[in-house]
Amino acid sequence: MLRWVQLAPTNHTWGFSKCHIIHPNTLPQKAGVGYKAQHLNDILKDPNSIGWIEIHAENYMGDGGRPIAQLKHLREMFPVSCHGVGLSIGSESPLDTDHLARLKKLVDWLEPAMFSEHLAWSTHDTSFLNDLLPVPYTQDVADRVVEHIQQVQETVGRQMLLENPSTYVAFAQSDMSEIDFLTDVATRSGCGLLLDINNVFVSATNQKYSPKEYIDAYPTEHVGEIHLGGHEEDSDEHGDTLLIDSHSRAVVDPVWELYEYTLAKAGARPTLIEWDNDIPEWNVLANEATLADALLARHNQIAAQ
Amino acid sequence: MSAFQDTFTSALLDPAQPTPNGLIDPNGRVAGKRFDVYRNNVVHSLIDAMGDAFPAVKKIVGEDFFDAMAGVYVRAHPPKTPMMMFYGQDFPAFLRGFGPAQSLPYLPDVAALELARRDCYHAADADPADAMILTTLAPEALMETRFELVPSAVLFQSENPAHSIWQFNMVEPFQITATHEWVLLTRPEMDVMAHNLDAATYAFLRAIQNNETLAISADAGLAIDPKFDLSTAIGLMMRTQIIHQVKS
Numbered sequence: 001m002l003r004w005v006q007l008a009p010t011n012h013t014w015g016f017s018k019c020h021i022i023h024p025n026t027l028p029q030k031a032g033v034g035y036k037a038q039h040l041n042d043i044l045k046d047p048n049s050i051g052w053i054e055i056h057a058e059n060y061m062g063d064g065g066r067p068i069a070q071l072k073h074l075r076e077m078f079p080v081s082c083h084g085v086g087l088s089i090g091s092e093s094p095l096d097t098d099h100l101a102r103l104k105k106l107v108d109w110l111e112p113a114m115f116s117e118h119l120a121w122s123t124h125d126t127s128f129l130n131d132l133l134p135v136p137y138t139q140d141v142a143d144r145v146v147e148h149i150q151q152v153q154e155t156v157g158r159q160m161l162l163e164n165p166s167t168y169v170a171f172a173q174s175d176m177s178e179i180d181f182l183t184d185v186a187t188r189s190g191c192g193l194l195l196d197i198n199n200v201f202v203s204a205t206n207q208k209y210s211p212k213e214y215i216d217a218y219p220t221e222h223v224g225e226i227h228l229g230g231h232e233e234d235s236d237e238h239g240d241t242l243l244i245d246s247h248s249r250a251v252v253d254p255v256w257e258l259y260e261y262t263l264a265k266a267g268a269r270p271t272l273i274e275w276d277n278d279i280p281e282w283n284v285l286a287n288e289a290t291l292a293d294a295l296l297a298r299h300n301q302i303a304a305q
Numbered sequence: 306m307s308a309f310q311d312t313f314t315s316a317l318l319d320p321a322q323p324t325p326n327g328l329i330d331p332n333g334r335v336a337g338k339r340f341d342v343y344r345n346n347v348v349h350s351l352i353d354a355m356g357d358a359f360p361a362v363k364k365i366v367g368e369d370f371f372d373a374m375a376g377v378y379v380r381a382h383p384p385k386t387p388m389m390m391f392y393g394q395d396f397p398a399f400l401r402g403f404g405p406a407q408s409l410p411y412l413p414d415v416a417a418l419e420l421a422r423r424d425c426y427h428a429a430d431a432d433p434a435d436a437m438i439l440t441t442l443a444p445e446a447l448m449e450t451r452f453e454l455v456p457s458a459v460l461f462q463s464e465n466p467a468h469s470i471w472q473f474n475m476v477e478p479f480q481i482t483a484t485h486e487w488v489l490l491t492r493p494e495m496d497v498m499a500h501n502l503d504a505a506t507y508a509f510l511r512a513i514q515n516n517e518t519l520a521i522s523a524d525a526g527l528a529i530d531p532k533f534d535l536s537t538a539i540g541l542m543m544r545t546q547i548i549h550q551v552k553s
Contacts, residue, residue, distance in 0.1 A: 058387045064457075086386075088387075092309070093310075127385065128384040129347050136327075162370075172327040192546065240330070242342070268525065
């Protein structure tokens with residue numbers, strides 16, 4: 001058998017909190033973090049600093065070795081949310097059944113507390129473009145997305161959450177709002193929603209609408225998980241602000257405010273801090289999770305009064 | 306309808322093409338720089354994935370050269386699956402034909418070694434067999450034995466000293482004297498280990514991996530070098546723990 005001390009890529013040995021209890025298989029109403037292998041030692045030293053972890057499904061589709069061994073170890077310690085980035089649910093072509101089968105295999109052994117994917121496309125013909133590309137909001141596209149989500153849910157054998165995108169362009173042909181589109185898709189497919197508050201802020205800024213009005217109109221009864229992350233600020237060729245969903249920085253104050261606003265409206269939800277590029281030291285990421293936990297606690301206090 | 310994602314994809318990978326029709330900013334103007342965000346995300350994230358996959362090639366040619374070269378590669382060979390840890394299969398072949406890298410004839414072999422190391426790293430887990438069973442077999446039975454090797458046992462050979470060049474760049478510099486190299490990659494726990502072989506032992510292990518008997522595999526080694534020693538080769542298989550199953 002594989003020895004757990006070999007999980008980390010160095011010979012560094014770490015303490016291992018034996019008192020951390022086996023979890024029930026649901027996400028707690030607490031903050032979690034996107035798991036990065038370079039944080040493994042820190043997480044194992046202080047597992048109580050976070051409530052759960054999220055992993056990108058595609059990173060764990062290899063046959064064996066360290067990535068799989070790490071995940072098998074972590075799933076015994078934390079509830080895990082499995083977040084797909086490669087299904088291409090918004091694709092005009094049929095879903096890749098090989099990829100769906102790999103996803104089913106992963107979900108079957110991992111038994112994640114939650115499974116989510118994006119309202120986006122990333123595969124065209126046989127090429128995977130490694131980005132979350134936008135779809136127009138029309139009834140035809142909604143029909144296609146519903147069909148794809150149903151295929152995913154039937155194959156994987158469980159409900160999925162669909163995440164709202166960060167968008168940089170709009171489509172002249174769109175004749176529905178993003179909210180109407182998501183509501184229609186969730187209602188007809190039976191999927192839940194993953195509400196990414198940073199994506200709301202990025203899209204609202206880029207498309208010039210009010211993020212609070214978006215939250216007001218959002219069908220929060222479908223939300224099973226919230227995402228928070230950092231973005232970069234740029235401008236377009238006309239000098240208009242253009243925010244880029246980079247996951248490379250701390251969550252900015254207006255996004256924290258929008259998060260509090262959302263909690264007040266929708267109630268507490270498991271909340272993930274995403275940080276995928278320019279990944280910081282563990283304490284920086286853990287501190288973001290602590291901030292989210294503090295806002296969740298304050299919300300619960302107010303709600304209890 | 307399906308034409309739209311065609312146009313979008315083709316414009317993503319070719320900066321000379323205009324922004325696809327119908328993509329606008331909130332004022333209804335053509336979304337020029339806004340569309341470029343997607344172009345950037347696609348190409349840069351793929352270049353980053355190539356850098357993760359080929360750290361030795363990147364170190365040899367330098368970051369600027371690597372990123373420019375990978376930029377050409379990712380547009381011509383976008384990934385075929387969403388599993389980015391397996392991206393770059395065509396890179397060695399691409400490098401053989403890439404004009405600006407021809408002054409480094411060993412580069413394709415170093416890239417191929419990095420792919421082999423990656424295969425070893427992600428291979429399925431399998432427990433090694435208790436090789437002591439071999440000592441209990443009569444000589445005739447032993448020679449007719451076949452072996453299933455663990456999936457992480459990867460054989461690699463190159464006409465250039467790709468493994469030495471990899472070690473020089475990724476571990477520590479040393480005087481490289483080898484020319485043709487034969488290597489066995491193993492993963493006893495989680496980390497990839499490399500064992501230098503000679504041509505005869507490489508031929509022997511290749512035959513073993515192809516499910517030949519010990520006798521036929523030994524002949525394959527002897528055909529390369531009459532001094533090939535079977536007991537040393539069996540010792541190597543036991544020491545590196547690559548035998549998953551002994552099939553008598």
